[in-house]
Amino acid sequence: MEFYDTIRSRQSVRSYKPDSIPQDTLQRVLEAFQAAPSWANVQPWELILVSDPGLKAELQATLSEKNPGRAAIVEAPIVAAAVGIEGKSGFYKGQASTPRGDWMFFDLGIATEHLALAAASEGLGTVHVGLFDFAKAGEILGVPAGRSVVELIPLGYPAKTPSRVPRKDLKEFVFKDRHGQGYL
Amino acid sequence: MEFYDTIRSRQSVRSYKPDSIPQDTLQRVLEAFQAAPSWANVQPWELILVSDPGLKAELQATLSEKNPGRAAIVEAPIVAAAVGIEGKSGFYKGQASTPRGDWMFFDLGIATEHLALAAASEGLGTVHVGLFDFAKAGEILGVPAGRSVVELIPLGYPAKTPSRVPRKDLKEFVFKDRHGQGYL
Numbered sequence: 001m002e003f004y005d006t007i008r009s010r011q012s013v014r015s016y017k018p019d020s021i022p023q024d025t026l027q028r029v030l031e032a033f034q035a036a037p038s039w040a041n042v043q044p045w046e047l048i049l050v051s052d053p054g055l056k057a058e059l060q061a062t063l064s065e066k067n068p069g070r071a072a073i074v075e076a077p078i079v080a081a082a083v084g085i086e087g088k089s090g091f092y093k094g095q096a097s098t099p100r101g102d103w104m105f106f107d108l109g110i111a112t113e114h115l116a117l118a119a120a121s122e123g124l125g126t127v128h129v130g131l132f133d134f135a136k137a138g139e140i141l142g143v144p145a146g147r148s149v150v151e152l153i154p155l156g157y158p159a160k161t162p163s164r165v166p167r168k169d170l171k172e173f174v175f176k177d178r179h180g181q182g183y184l
Numbered sequence: 185m186e187f188y189d190t191i192r193s194r195q196s197v198r199s200y201k202p203d204s205i206p207q208d209t210l211q212r213v214l215e216a217f218q219a220a221p222s223w224a225n226v227q228p229w230e231l232i233l234v235s236d237p238g239l240k241a242e243l244q245a246t247l248s249e250k251n252p253g254r255a256a257i258v259e260a261p262i263v264a265a266a267v268g269i270e271g272k273s274g275f276y277k278g279q280a281s282t283p284r285g286d287w288m289f290f291d292l293g294i295a296t297e298h299l300a301l302a303a304a305s306e307g308l309g310t311v312h313v314g315l316f317d318f319a320k321a322g323e324i325l326g327v328p329a330g331r332s333v334v335e336l337i338p339l340g341y342p343a344k345t346p347s348r349v350p351r352k353d354l355k356e357f358v359f360k361d362r363h364g365q366g367y368l
Contacts, residue, residue: 003305006187007216007298027368030358032191034351036297037312041349046357049367083363090314097315105284106314106334109293113220114191117301121187128221130274130290131281142363150290165225167218173230174214179267179326183233184211 001121010117011164013125014068016075016156025122026078029155032118036111039089044104045111046083048141058140059152062133069129069154076125076154080115081141084108084150108150115153125158185305194301195348197309198252200259200340209306210262213339216302220295223273228288229295230267232325242324243336246317253313253338260309260338264299265325268292268334292334299337309342 001009030047038044050056053074059081060073073079090096090103116126129152137149176183185193214231222228234240237258243265244257257263274280274287284290300310313336321333360367 001187003185003187003190003301004212004216007219007302010219010221012221028188030354032188034354035191035194037194037196037300039314041351043352043357046359046363048359048361048363050361052361055361099318100289100314100334103314105290106293109290110297113294113297116221117187118191130223130284130287134283141361144363147363150284167225168227170214170218173227175230175232177232177234177236177239177325179230179232179328179331 006117006121010120011125011162012127013154013158013162014072014127015159016072016077016125016154017159018075018077019157020077021124021156025124029115029118029122029124033111033115036107036114038107038110039103042088044085044089044107046085046147048081048083050079050081050141051077055140059137062136062140063129063131067129067131069127072127072154073129073152075159076156078155080153080155081137081149082108082112082151082153083143083147085147087146105150112151112153119155123157124155126153126155128153190301190305194304195309195346196311197338197342197346198256198311199343200256200261200309200338201343202259202261203341204261205308205340209308213299213302213306213308217295217299220291220298222291222294223287226272228269228273228291230269230331232265232267234263234265234325235261239324243321246320246324247313247315251313251315253311256311256338257313257336259343260340262339264337264339265321265333266292266296266335266337267327267331269331271330289334296335296337303339307341308339310337310339312337
C-alpha cells in the first residue's frame with residue numbers, strides 16, 4: 001500500500017473477525033517492527049505473540065471492565081504483547097544519559113507504531129492498549145525481571161471499519177522558529 | 185512510495201544538502217505527524233520548525249561536542265523541535281491512570297516516527313536527536329512551562345545515503361504465547 005494511504009487507513013480497531021493471519025503477512029509486519037530505530041540502535045524490545053485462547057482470556061482480565069479494548073483482546077487471533085527491556089535505551093555505561101532516564105518507552109512507541117502501520121498496509125487492524133495491569137500481564141506471560149509489558153496490541157482483520165477520529169488543526173500546534181509563532 | 189519501501193528507506197541521516205523543502209512536501213509530512221494516534225487522542229505535542237540560522241546555531245550548542253548529530257542541526261534547512269505537553273497523556277481527571285505516569289513520551293515516539301517515515305517517503309532524511317540540553321533548547325525556542333522539547337529532528341535532503349544498520353534477528357525477540365518460547 002502507498003505510504004500516505006497506510007497512514008490514513010490506520011485506525012484504532014476494537015472489533016475483530018476470528019480469521020487467522022497468513023504467515024507471510026505476519027512475517028512482513030514483524031520485519032517492519034524489527035526495522036524501527038531506537039536509541040543507539042539498542043532495540044530495547046521483545047514481542048510475545050499470544051494466540052492461546054486461555055492466555056488471551058487471562059490477559060483480558062488485566063484490563064478494567066470499562067476499557068473499550070477489552071473485547072478485542074479475546075476476539076483478535078493474535079495479541080502482541082510489546083515488552084520493553086529496561087536500562088538500555090538512553091544509558092551509557094549503566095548511567096542515564098539524559099534527565100529523562102529510560103528512553104525505552106519512547107522507542108517502544110516508535111516500534112509498536114511500525115507494527116500498527118505495517119498491519120494497516122496489509123488490511124489488518126490494531127489498537128494500542130496501554131491501560132491494564134502491567135505486572136499481572138508480565139506474570140501471565142512469564143516476563144522476567146528487568147523487562148515489562150508496555151502494551152497489548154490485538155492484531156487481526158477488522159470486523160468493522162472505525163470512523164475517522166478528528167485531529168487538531170496544524171495551525172494549532174505547528175510553529176515557526178519560536179513557540180507560538182504561526183507557521184502556516 | 186510503497187509502505188515497506190518507506191520502512192526500508194528510513195535511515196538516520198546526519199549529513200544534509202542545503203536545498204529547501206517545497207511547501208507541499210512539507211505539508212504532507214506535517215499531516216502524517218498530525219495523524220499519529222495518542223492516548224485517548226489527546227495529541228500531547230507541538231512542533232517548532234526552526235529555519236533561522238542563528239537559532240539553529242544556538243540549538244546546535246545544546247548538543248555535546250561528541251554528538252554525531254551535531255553537524256546536521258545547522259546543515260538541514262529545517263530542524264523540527266518536537267515539544268511534549270505534560271500531564272495529559274495517560275491522565276484522567278488530573279490523575280495518572282497507570283504506574284507509568286505520563287504517556288507523552290510514548291506518544292511522541294509514535295508521532296515523531298510518523299514524521300520520519302513520511303519524510304523518507306518523500307526522499308527526505310531525518311534523525312532522532314535525543315541527547316541535548318532539553319531545558320536550554322526550551323529557553324531558546326520560548327517553550328512555556330508544562331511543555332518540554334523532547335527531540336530535535338533535522339529535516340532535509342540527504343547529502344549521503346547512510347549504510348543500513350543491522351538489527352537483531354526476529355528469532356531473538358519474537359516469542360509464542362510465553363516469554364522465551366520460540367515463534368518462528
